[in-house]
Structure formats: structure tokens, C-alpha cells
Amino acid sequence: MFLKRQMPAIIAIGVGLFxxxxxxxxxxxxxxxxxxxxxxWFDIIASFAIFLGALNMLKLQVLKVVKKQRNWQYSILAxxxxxxxxxxxxxxxxxxxxxxxxxxxxxxxxxxxxISTVQEVDDPVLMVKGIQGSLAxxxxxxxxxxxxxxxxxxxxISGIAxxxxxxxxxxxxxxxxxxxxxxxxxxxxxxxxxSTMFALLAFFVASASYRAFRIRNFEATLLLVAGIIxxxxxxxxxxxVPWWLVSTLMVFGIGAxxxxxxxxxxxxxxxxxxxxVLTSGLGILLDWNLAVNMPAILSLPNISEWIFDYPTAAxxxxxxxxxxxxxIATSFRIILGIERPF
Amino acid sequence: xxxxxxxxxGIASFIIFIYWATFGSWFITGNAPxxxxxxxxxxxxxxxxxxxxxxxxxxxxxxxxxxAIEEAVGRATEMGKSVLFVPGISDMDQVDTVAGINILSHxxxxxxxxxTDLNVPTCRAIVMESAxxxxxxxxxxxxxxxxxxxxxxxxxxDDQFAYAxxxxxxxxxxxxxxxxYQGKFYAESLLLAETGNSIGAIQIAGTGSAxxxxxxxxxxxYTLIGxxxxxxSAYLSNKPELIGSIKGQDIVKFMVMILMVxxxxxxxxxxxxxxxxxxxxxxxxx
Amino acid sequence: xDLLKKIFIALGSMDRRFIFLLxxxxxxxxKLYPDLFTLPIKASSHSQRVFDEIDALKEDSKVLxxxxxxxxxxxxxxPSAIALLNHLFSKNIKVYAVALWPDGNFMxxxxxxxxxxxxxxKYGVDYVNLGYKPGGEAVVKGLASDIRTMYTVDxxxxxxxxxxxxxxxxxxxxxxxxxxxxxxxxxxxxxVQFACDPLGIPMSTGCTxxxxxxxIPYVENDxxxxxxxxxxxxxxxxxxxxxxxxxxxxxxxxxxxxINMAAQSMAHxxxxxxxxxxxxxxxxxxxxxxxGGM
Numbered sequence: 004m005f006l007k008r009q010m011p012a013i014i015a016i017g018v019g020l021f022x023x024x025x026x027x028x029x030x031x032x033x034x035x036x037x038x039x040x041x042x043x044w045f046d047i048i049a050s051f052a053i054f055l056g057a058l059n060m061l062k063l064q065v066l067k068v069v070k071k072q073r074n075w076q077y078s079i080l081a082x083x084x085x086x087x088x089x090x091x092x093x094x095x096x097x098x099x100x101x102x103x104x105x106x107x108x109x110x111x112x113x114x115x116x117x118i119s120t121v122q123e124v125d126d127p128v129l130m131v132k133g134i135q136g137s138l139a140x141x142x143x144x145x146x147x148x149x150x151x152x153x154x155x156x157x158x159x160i161s162g163i164a165x166x167x168x169x170x171x172x173x174x175x176x177x178x179x180x181x182x183x184x185x186x187x188x189x190x191x192x193x194x195x196x197x198s199t200m201f202a203l204l205a206f207f208v209a210s211a212s213y214r215a216f217r218i219r220n221f222e223a224t225l226l227l228v229a230g231i232i233x234x235x236x237x238x239x240x241x242x243x244v245p246w247w248l249v250s251t252l253m254v255f256g257i258g259a260x261x262x263x264x265x266x267x268x269x270x271x272x273x274x275x276x277x278x279x280v281l282t283s284g285l286g287i288l289l290d291w292n293l294a295v296n297m298p299a300i301l302s303l304p305n306i307s308e309w310i311f312d313y314p315t316a317a318x319x320x321x322x323x324x325x326x327x328x329x330x331i332a333t334s335f336r337i338i339l340g341i342e343r344p345f
Numbered sequence: 346x347x348x349x350x351x352x353x354x355g356i357a358s359f360i361i362f363i364y365w366a367t368f369g370s371w372f373i374t375g376n377a378p379x380x381x382x383x384x385x386x387x388x389x390x391x392x393x394x395x396x397x398x399x400x401x402x403x404x405x406x407x408x409x410x411x412x413a414i415e416e417a418v419g420r421a422t423e424m425g426k427s428v429l430f431v432p433g434i435s436d437m438d439q440v441d442t443v444a445g446i447n448i449l450s451h452x453x454x455x456x457x458x459x460x461t462d463l464n465v466p467t468c469r470a471i472v473m474e475s476a477x478x479x480x481x482x483x484x485x486x487x488x489x490x491x492x493x494x495x496x497x498x499x500x501x502x503d504d505q506f507a508y509a510x511x512x513x514x515x516x517x518x519x520x521x522x523x524x525x526y527q528g529k530f531y532a533e534s535l536l537l538a539e540t541g542n543s544i545g546a547i548q549i550a551g552t553g554s555a556x557x558x559x560x561x562x563x564x565x566x567y568t569l570i571g572x573x574x575x576x577x578s579a580y581l582s583n584k585p586e587l588i589g590s591i592k593g594q595d596i597v598k599f600m601v602m603i604l605m606v607x608x609x610x611x612x613x614x615x616x617x618x619x620x621x622x623x624x625x626x627x628x629x630x631x
Numbered sequence: 632x633d634l635l636k637k638i639f640i641a642l643g644s645m646d647r648r649f650i651f652l653l654x655x656x657x658x659x660x661x662k663l664y665p666d667l668f669t670l671p672i673k674a675s676s677h678s679q680r681v682f683d684e685i686d687a688l689k690e691d692s693k694v695l696x697x698x699x700x701x702x703x704x705x706x707x708x709x710p711s712a713i714a715l716l717n718h719l720f721s722k723n724i725k726v727y728a729v730a731l732w733p734d735g736n737f738m739x740x741x742x743x744x745x746x747x748x749x750x751x752x753k754y755g756v757d758y759v760n761l762g763y764k765p766g767g768e769a770v771v772k773g774l775a776s777d778i779r780t781m782y783t784v785d786x787x788x789x790x791x792x793x794x795x796x797x798x799x800x801x802x803x804x805x806x807x808x809x810x811x812x813x814x815x816x817x818x819x820x821x822x823v824q825f826a827c828d829p830l831g832i833p834m835s836t837g838c839t840x841x842x843x844x845x846x847i848p849y850v851e852n853d854x855x856x857x858x859x860x861x862x863x864x865x866x867x868x869x870x871x872x873x874x875x876x877x878x879x880x881x882x883x884x885x886x887x888x889x890i891n892m893a894a895q896s897m898a899h900x901x902x903x904x905x906x907x908x909x910x911x912x913x914x915x916x917x918x919x920x921x922x923g924g925m
Contacts, residue, residue, distance in 0.1 A: 004579040023383070026373075026376060026379070027372055027373055027376050027380050028372065028373070029371055029372055029373045030371070038772045038773070038776070039767065039769055039772070039773055042438075042766050042767070042768070043766060043769065044607065045436075046765045046766055048471070049436060049469070049470070049471055052469075052471045052474070053470050053503070054470070055473065055474065055500070056467075056469070056470030056473055056500035056503070057470075057497055059470075059496075059500045059677050059871075060499070060500050060502070061474065061554075063496060063499055064743035074518065076500055077514075090627075122384050126749075128746075129748060129749075133748075135821055138574075161740055173788055174402055175788065176786075176787055176788050179736055179737070179740060179786055179787075181741070183449035186737070189737055190737070190789040193671065193702060193704075194702035194705070196506070196507075196510075196699060197504070197506045197507075197703040198703055198705065198706065200506035200507075200509060200533075200536070201506060201532060201703035201704065204532060204535055204536060205654060205658070205898060206650075206651045206654050206655070207535050207536060208535065209650050209653075209654045209898075209901070209902045209905060210539060210647045210650050210651070210901055211535060211538075211539055211560070211563045211564050212905070212906055213647075213902075213906060213908075213909045214542075214563075214907045214909070215563040215564070216906045216909070217909065217910055217913050218913070218914070227906065227910070230906075231903050231906065234899045234903055235899060235900070235903060237456040237840075237860070237899075238670075238863055238864075238892060238896040238899050239670035239671060239672050239673070239892050239893075239896050240670060240864075240897075240899065240900055242670075242671055242673050243670070243671075273885055289924060291727075296798070300557065304673065304675065307817060308676065308677075311843065311847055311860075312847070312851060312902070315758055315844055315847060316847045316848050316851045317847065319555060319844045319847060319848050320848045322555040322558070322570075322571050323555060323848065324598075324601065325571040325572045325598070326553045326555060326571050326572065326575075327571060328594055328597060328598050329553065329571060329572040329574065329575030329576065329594065330440045330441075330553065330600070331386060331594070331597075332390060332573065332575060332576075332590050332591065332593065332594035332597075333575045333578075334440055334445055335386075335387060335390050336579075336587065336590050337443065339391075341394065341586050341587065341590065342447065342578065342579075342587065342741070435816070505703070506703050531815050531816075531841075532703070532704075532815075532839070543647075555844065555845060556650060556841050556842060556844050556845050557841075
């Protein structure tokens with residue numbers, strides 16, 4: 004019972020207080036623990052904890068397959084994907100490379116031709132220059148996933164240089180090297196899938212906006228107007244919106260605001276039409292078609308930038324301060340042991 | 346209270362004595378304003394916690410999102426469907442996740458009481474373990490430990506969008522009647538909320554990620570904005586010490602507002618040449 | 632008139648899949664027919680500020696570029712990375728790359744492989760990639776005090792003391808500028824809170840559009856010198872860099888963000904039109920007392 008209840012509380016309170024007051028103690032060991040070691044301890048624990056999560060996920064997926072539960076076929080994909088990533092990361096390097104020693108200068112162009120058969124060469128002239136600068140020892144930029152394909156290519160280019168040696172990138176670096184199996188998996192499978200999920204946001208933003216941006220009350224209208232200004236102002240299309248359209252919409256907006264105060268609708272209509280004629284006339288007179296003459300307020304990109312710089316920044320600051328205080332209070336409760344989520 | 350005041354004064358005097366005896370070498374002087382800030386904030390929150398514990402009545406305004414939690418679980422029970430709880434995509438080192446787990450324990454207690462299925466997909470293994478502990482405790486507290494099983498809290502993936510895809514899949518297949526999004530979220534927030542909306546679930550969200558709040562407000566039925574999310578656990582538990590901490594937090598916010606206005610006024614007077622005193626230097630901001 | 636009302640009400644209750652189709656087409660058509668959808672790109676003040684800050688750096692300055700994004704946010708941020716490297720390499724500025732996200736490693740490797748060779752830049756002499764380190768703000772704090780507490784080898788396993796350009800770099804104070812390419816946490820906020828603001832190192836950032844609201848208070852406070860906001864910011868910066876390099880006789884092809892801006896513009900226009908349509912339907916149905924919706 005002590006291990007489950009009191010021990011976690013003692014650890015949480017003790018470490019919490021130590022880290023909090025450690026920020027103010029002028030001792031290198033304390034500072035080192037607070038600034039570096041404490042976070043690294045967490046990272047180490049989290050790294051080991053990944054096994055728990057992975058095993059749990061595997062267990063559920065395997066059970067689904069074994070018991071042939073609904074949609075068990077998808078679980079086979081999940082298990083295969085997991086196994087493939089483990090294989091590519093831990094058991095199969097798939098990062099073979101070829102080094103040429105003492106390349107014959109007259110064979111450089113031929114070598115570039117051979118390389119272009121296994122890899123796209125964007126700039127052959129640059130590659131020739133690069134090889135000529137490294138005739139003594141040159142590593143072919145192509146990484147071969149299988150040893151046999153590397154061997155086959157080395158046989159093809161055997162006459163190019165004095166010596167052709169096969170190597171394999173070290174463990175660890177093999178996940179970073181472009182062309183390795185892990186890198187292939189990352190760029191050809193993981194990247195498109197991630198990008199697809201992120202791209203879904205565009206569609207969901209459209210459907211959410213369509214549903215939510217309605218003129219129900221003043222705040223909703225303000226949200227709608229600001230949203231439209233930002234959406235159009237932030238993209239190049241915003242530059243194409245003419246000043247007279249912006250001024251006309253502004254006049255309509257002012258008209259909507261003062262409408263409750265003017266019961267006579269004919270008078271209101273007259274005011275709006277008058278406003279449009281006045282602003283349009285002013286624009287023609289002062290030649291607002293020229294960007295240098297146009298007032299900044301009639302440019303959607305300028306308005307959207309102003310919205311970002313002032314109302315958005317102010318609101319963002321307010322929410323940040325509120326959230327920070329909430330975090331302080333929650334942390335205080337945890338450090339003092341008043342709240343025990345563990 | 347007097348005894349506590351004596352103890353606190355004693356500790357403070359001891360700290361000041363240590364500082365004086367070591368000629369200040371044990372303390373990083375550049376952090377003095379922060380230290381003073383920590384002491385003032387801690388003292389304020391502690392004062393109100395103590396006040397609440399000794400029986401003082403503290404008023405908390407009603408938060409619709411929190412009142413709707415029981416209603417949402419009830420709806421799921423009536424429809425015979427499950428409740429989905431998403432504790433965010435960050436690890437336990439983020440306070441948002443801790444706050445989310447606190448709310449999970451309350452939701453789990455209600456689902457135990459109503460005998461509703463609870464599904465908690467997690468993005469981090471440590472969160473999975475903490476959530477399991479929280480659910481186990483809640484089911485035990487509700488007197489229904491028999492209904493708890495480990496796999497109700499399960500791990501999906503560490504990757505943001507793989508997790509979002511997994512949760513979306515759960516929503517589309519199992520069609521939970523109530524979806525809770527309580528924790529730290531990033532770009533996947535709208536993916537989750539829109540999918541939940543498409544299946545007709547009642548959705549209650551809460552996050553400390555300021556940039557995701559608009560997406561939740563748009564797509565969810567109830568959203569806990571900013572501090573409401575961090576106050577949720579205190580609000581739901583009704584424990585005096587927790588409610589006292591919210592009052593303390595509000596007083597601190599009031600102090601911050603006064604400080605901001607004062608600094609603005611004093612600095613403006615300095616810039617106009619009326620005052621010689623630079624408040625920004627005192628606060629260590631210049 | 633009644634017919635028009637009925638059409639609007641019918642359109643207003645269309646299935647969300649038609650909305651998805653319209654959005655999909657609005658993105659696809661500019662990509663298929665780019666010549667029909669050419670739009671001028673004008674730099675905002677924030678993008679201009681970023682460009683001016685980088686342009687003011689002298690030759691042989693040392694700039695740290697931190698890669699905190701992955702494949703999902705690559706379309707928004709990677710163009711900024713490419714344009715930035717073009718800008719830095721064209722000015723013969725030394726580039727030190729780190730990553731606070733594991734995916735950032737791959738993005739950094741890809742960015743360097745795309746740009747470095749074109750300027751004849753040598754690894755270890757002109758640029759170095761120190762790789763990813765877990766820990767978020769702890770890494771930033773560690774780099775601020777001593778780089779060698781965080782990194783003893785670079786991404787390829789080379790001892791950093793054997794790398795020529797690391798010889799006189801002990802910590803972040805030895806660098807002239809920091810640029811954070813950030814898609815979330817850890818990212819720009821951690822750099823400004825734990826390194827750039829306390830140490831007074833100038834910093835700029837390129838981030839996703841969603842993150843801009845979080846970062847803009849720091850930009851307004853001059854703690855971050857300008858911001859490239861998502862793909863529009865990347866496109867603006869690409870344009871500025873392209874124009875500057877063309878003036879110097881260096882030919883740079885249009886970047887991916889510039890090419891994609893037409894698609895984004897059309898998508899935004901379609902969304903705005905759908906919002907207006909939705910409101911017209913809402914008004915008509917509210918007026919006639921009927922229920923309309925998606």
C-alpha cells in the first residue's frame with residue numbers, strides 16, 4: 004500500500020519542490036540536475052515505456068486476428084507495418100555503398116553514365132567536377148538496399164578505377180542515410196500517409212467553416228468577417244481584390260451596424276448608397292487605382308496583417324497568461340500533493 | 346491558521362538567514378524577481394486553499410462544459426453506446442495531460458456508475474499506464490471494480506497523425522455517443538472533432554493549446570477554454586482545497602492585471618520624463 | 632424569385648462530400664493548369680523582416696537552423712527551409728543544423744542534399760548537421776550553455792571536435808543568428824524562451840499557419856525578428872530570395888510554396904464562397920421558418 008499510495012506522492016512532492024527551488028540555488032550540481040538531468044531521466048523512462056505501449060498495441064491487434072473480430076484484416080496490416088519498421092530499423096541495415104579508389108581520369112564521364120543508370124543525376128557537369136576533385140577515393144552517392152545489387156553494380160564499374168570496395172553504413176546512421184531501407188520506408192510510405200492525414204484538415208476546415216460561420220449574433224458576425232478577411236488577405240488572391248469592393252463592403256458593414264438606430268429604411272438605403280458613391284468618387288478623384296495612392300485600410304492584405312498584429316496578438320497574450328496561470332495552479336496542487344493524478 | 350503562519354514565518358526567516366550567512370552565494374541573484382513572484386503566487390494560492398479547508402464558502406461560476414459531462418455519459422448509456430475519451434497527444438510531462446487524466450478519473454467514475462463502456466486510446470505509453478491507474482481507482486471508488494479491464498485504456502501510436510487515424514477509425518467503427526477531448530492537442534484536433542461531429546456524438550473538449558481552441562469551439566458542443574480546463578478537476582471533485590486553489594489562481598490573475606497596469610503607467614510616466622524610476626529594471630526586464 | 636430561393640436552400644443542405652469535392656477540385660485544377668492560375672506574390676512586412684535580417688548577416692557568419700517539422704507539415708515549412716538555405720549559402724554563411732524532432736533529421740538531410748551541392752558547399756566546412764536530440768527545452772538549454780554536453784558526434788557519427796567549423800563554437804553565444812523551422816512542440820517558443828531572449832541572440836522563425844497566433848506575441852515584442860507564416864510566408868520569402876539572387880546573377884527556380892499558392896488561393900476562395908452560400912441559405916430558411924443545414 005505504501006508503494007502504491009505514499010511512495011508516488013513522496014517522489015512527486017520531493018522532486019517537484021527540488022526542481023522548483025533548484026532554479027534559484029547557485030550550485031553547479033543542482034543546476035545541472037534541474038536543467039539537464041531531470042528532463043533526461045524522463046526521456047529515458049519514456050523510451051523504456053514505449054515497450055509497454057508497443058506490446059499492448061501488438062497484443063490487441065494479434066487478438067483481433069486470432070479471434071477473427073470485425074475488420075480483423077486491417078490488424079494484419081498494422082502488425083505487418085510494425086514488424087517491417089522494426090526489421091528495417093534494428094535487423095536490416097539496407098545501406099550498402101561503393102567506394103572507388105584511384106579512378107582513371109579518362110573514365111570519369113563513363114562513371115557518371117553508369118551512375119545515371121541507378122540514380123537520377125540532376126547535374127552531370129557538377130558530378131563530373133565532384134569526381135575529378137576526388138579521384139583518389141570517391142564514394143558513389145547511390146545507397147543500395149541489398150548487398151547483391153551493390154555487388155552487381157560494382158561488377159559493372161569494375162574497370163573504372165583501380166579498386167572497387169563495398170561497404171555498409173554503420174548502425175544508427177543507416178536510418179538517416181537517404182536510399183537506405185528505413186529511409187525508403189520513411190519517404191515512400193510514412194511521408195505520404197502523414198501528408199494525407201494532414202491534408203484532410205483542408206476538407207474538414209471547409210466543412211466546419213461552412214457549418215459554423217453563420218450570422219447568428221454580433222460575435223458570430225465578427226468572427227465570420229474576420230475569418231473571411233484573413234482567408235482572402237493571407238493569399239495572393241487578396242492583392243487582386245480592388246479597393247472599391249473593399250470600400251463598398253465597409254459601407255455595407257457600417258450600414259448594418261447603424262441599421263437598428265435608423266427606423267426609416269429609405270433613409271438607411273440612402274445613407275448606404277451615398278456612402279458608396281462618396282467613397283467611389285473619392286477613390287476615382289484621388290486615383291486610388293495606383294497602389295501608392297491607395298489608403299492601407301482598403302487593402303485586404305494590410306487589414307489581415309493588422310488583425311494578426313493587434314487583435315490576434317492581444318487575444319493570444321490574454322489566453323497565454325490565463326493558461327500559464329492555470330498551469331501554475333495545477334502544478335502547485337500536484338507539487339503539494341493536494342491533487343494526485345498518479 | 347496562526348500556527349501555520351508561525352511555521353511559514355519560521356521557514357521564511359530560516360531561508361533569509363541562510364541567504365545572509367552565505368552572503369547570497371547560494372542563491373542566483375538574477376532570478377530574484379522570479380523567486381519573489383513564486384513566493385507571492387504560492388502564498389496566495391496556499392492562503393485560499395487554507396481558507397477553503399477551514400470552511401469558507403467559495404463561489405465558482407457554472408461552467409456549461411463541466412455540467413454537460415454527466416449528461417453526455419447518460420446519453421451514451423441510453424443509446425447503448427460507448428464513451429470515447431482522448432487524453433491528448435502529449436506525455437505526462439505536460440500539465441495539460443495531467444489535467445486531462447484528472448478529468449478522465451471523473452468520467453470513469455460516472456461510466457462505472459452508469460455501466461457504460463469506456464474507451465481511452467492513448468498516444469504515449471506512460472499516459473496509458475497513468476490513465477489505467479486513474480480508471481482503476483475510479484471504478485473501485487464507484488464500487489464497480491468488476492467492470493474495469495486493462496484494455497479499455499490502450500496504446501495506438503506515438504505519431505500524431507497515426508494516432509489521429511487510429512482514433513478516427515475507432516469513431517467511425519464503434520460510433521461512440523459521447524466523445525471527450527481533454528488534453529494537449531495540435532493539428533489533429535479538427536480531424537478528431539469533425540469526425541466526431543459526423544457520427545453525431547456529443548463532444549466536450551478542453552485544452553491548454555490556445556491555437557486549437559477555435560477548432561474545438563467550432564466543432565464541439567462544449568469547450569473548456571484556457572483556465573476552465575485546468576480548473577475542471579477541482580470543479581468536478583468539489584473538494585474545498587482544490588476549489589480554494591482556483592480562487593487563489595483568480596486572485597493571482599487579478600494581481601497580474603494590477604501589475605500590468607501599474608508597469609504600463611509607471612513606464613509611461615518615465616518615458617514622459619515625469620518619473621526617474623525605471624520599473625522595468627526592478628523587474629529585471631531591462 | 633421563389634425558384635432562386637429553392638435553389639439556394641437546396642444548395643445549402645448539400646452533402647458534405649460535395650463540399651469536399653469542390654475543395655479538392657479547387658486545389659487540383661491550379662496544379663493541373665498552373666498557367667491559368669498565376670498570381671502575384673507580394674511580401675508581407677513579417678516576411679520582409681525575415682529577409683532583411685538574414686540579408687544583413689555578413690559573410691562567414693554562423694547561423695543555427697533548427698528543424699522541428701515532419702512529413703505532415705513539410706509542404707508548409709520545407710519551402711522556407713530551401714529558400715533559407717539558398718539565402719544563407721549564397722551569402723557564404725556557415726550553417727549549423729540541429730533537430731528537436733526525430734523527423735527533423737530527415738527534413739534537414741533532404742534540404743541540404745537539395746541545396747548544398749548547387750553552391751559547391753562542403754560538409755564540415757560550410758555546413759554541419761548535428762542531428763536530433765530528445766529533450767525539447769533541455770536540449771535548447773544545453774546548447775545555450777555548452778554544445779558539447781548535448782552533441783559529441785554529428786548525425787553521421789563524426790566526432791564534432793574533428794569538424795573544422797565546430798572548432799570555435801562552444802555554445803549558442805558563438806552563433807550570430809538562430810532560425811527555427813517549427814511545426815509545434817518543441818519549437819520556436821522553446822528557442823525564444825530558453826535561448827534567444829535570455830542570451831540576446833537574434834532569431835527568426837518559419838512555422839505553420841496554425842502556430843502563428845501562438846508566436847505573434849513574441850514577434851510583436853521583437854523577441855522574434857519576423858515570421859514566415861505557413862505556406863504564404865514561405866512563398867513570399869521564396870520570392871524575395873529569388874529576386875535577390877537573380878539580381879546577383881544566381882539563377883534559382885521558383886520554389887514549391889510559390890507554385891502551390893495558386894492552389895491555396897483557390898481553396899480559400901471556394902471556402903469563402905461556401906460560407907457566403909451557407910449564410911444566404913441560413914437567412915432564407917430562418918426567414919421562411921424552415922430548417923436547413925448540411
